[in-house]
Amino acid sequence: MEKYIFLALFLLTFVSGAVHADQTLAMQSGCLGCHKVDAKLVGPAFKDVAAKYAADPSEIDRLTSKVKAGSTPGEPLVWGSVAMPPNMAPPEKIKQVIEWVMTLQ
């Protein structure tokens, strides 16, 4: 009996872990300190970002470089009055987070 409970817990952890993998990555990369999925925080809600860009797959690479480098000083801000600082996370992680963001609608 105990064996089955252990197995069930193991499967549960594995399955829910897979579903939230990119949200975890977003958290580890520090994105969720400024972004929430469905509400504006310091930066725009990730759902609003998806609504604006998800139709165009080429945006993924552009946004990855932009998030890595941060908002360009002097360039008009897209979402309001706050600029995004450069991000320390490796570009492949940022890209994975953005790919996940684009699936939020």
Ligand code: HEC
């Ligand atoms: C210190 C706060 C902060 C952190 C940390 C942060 N962001 Fe942002 N982000 C912002 C702000 C502010 C904006 C809005 C900039 C603007 O209006 O141009 C923004 C905008 C964006 C945009 C939209 C850019 C555009 O051109 O429309 C994306 C996508 C994004 N962030 C993704 C991320 C990801 C992914 C991470 C983590 C790797 C992250 N952000 C970390 C504050 C942050």
